Amino acid sequence: MMSDKKRLITGIKPTGDIHVGNYFGMMKPLLEFQDSHETFVFVADFHALNQVQNREEMSRLSLEIAKAYLAIGLDPEKVTLFRQSDVPEHAELTWIFNTITPMATLELAHAYKDALAKGKPANVGLFDYPILMSADILLYDSSFVPVGSDQRQHVEIAREVARDFNRIFGETFVEPKEIINDSVATVPGTDGRKMSKSYDNVIGLFDSEEETKKKAMSIVTDSRGADEPKDPDTCNVFALHKLFSESSLPDLEKRYRDGTISYKESKEILAQNINNYLAPIRERKRALDSDEASILAILEKGVARARKIAQEKMNIAREKCGFSRI
Ligand code: ADP
Ligand code: TRP
Secondary structure, rough: OOOOOOOOEEEEOOOOOOHHHHHHHHHHHHHHHHHOEEEEEOOOOOHHHHOOOOOOHHHHHHHHHHHHHOOOOOOOOOOOOHHHHOOOHHHHHHHHOOOOOHHHHHHHHHHHHHHHHHHOOOOOOHHHHHHHHHHHHOOOOEEEEEEEEEHHHHHHHHHHHHHHHHHHHHHEEEOOOOEEOOHHOEEEOOOOOOHHHHOOOOOOOOOHHHHHHHHHHHOOOOOOOOOOOOOOOHHHHHHHHHOOOOHHHEEEHHHHOOOOOHHHHHHHHHHHHHHHHHHHHHHHHHHHHHHHHHHHHHHHHHHHHHHHHHHHHHHHHHHHOOOOOO
């Protein structure tokens, strides 16, 4: 697939079910990118192995991520969709990058720092995570990487790795740039913190309508009464209205400020709007659930395309390091 378009890549770890934070933070923008860029999306299962060390769980979650990408409307004819572990060059390039990356760079990376701060045991895989992510990106000469704001530092590290390799071995890798949609940089969860599966505060992209309603009703607010004026700028419910209630936003804002809406009513409207908004995506997901053979075929086609590019790039990198074929 030759193209003049700039190349773009992103991945999601199969470590849990997809939530609306993932959707707005990094999945939805892909719908436009698939037309404007040569787009690569992958299931980051090597990354997930740091957390998911169970065969059935890994393969179920990986398939779920592939389905999620398709359910949101990515077109497998336009996008190269593949599973990271099907392209072993990601791991090979990681090793080469390990040898040129200072420990100090990785000691500053936030996933590792967070684990240390929480007293959690950190394995070598977690420590090395930004280097594997650098390999994911640089292997494909990707100019752009759409991610949520928490991934900014990792793309900066990828740029540094590209620069270091190019300086040491000669010009080889493209320096990538992150694309972060600031208006939805952090989608809040039901408790007001960043929506994240690690906080158990998520609204799942594929939750049932009932689950969605239950979660919307549990969103944390202050204790202002039904007829008191409320502040849309600090309200967790309103933050989600901004994403799901676009057409009625001015009206909702007015009612907040005037004190003519209760939090209960606001949450009910939100639940309804979330369910309406996600209905077509959930419908497509149900169709994919009953046709797994076609997803496997899409992944196979995707990996054939991805692997060809990765192998060519890897041959160049090997050659630069002096690993020429004898
Ligand atoms: P989680 O925090 O639930 O573990 P991941 O780390 O797997 O989510 O995130 C996958 C992608 O979705 C990343 O690009 C991340 O930046 C983005 N993302 C995750 N949560 C949010 C959020 N609350 N708001 C915006 N983007 C998010
Ligand atoms: N680290 C990313 C996350 O936690 C997932 C990821 C792995 C990724 N490799 C990538 C994202 C390459 C973009 C490009 O969300």
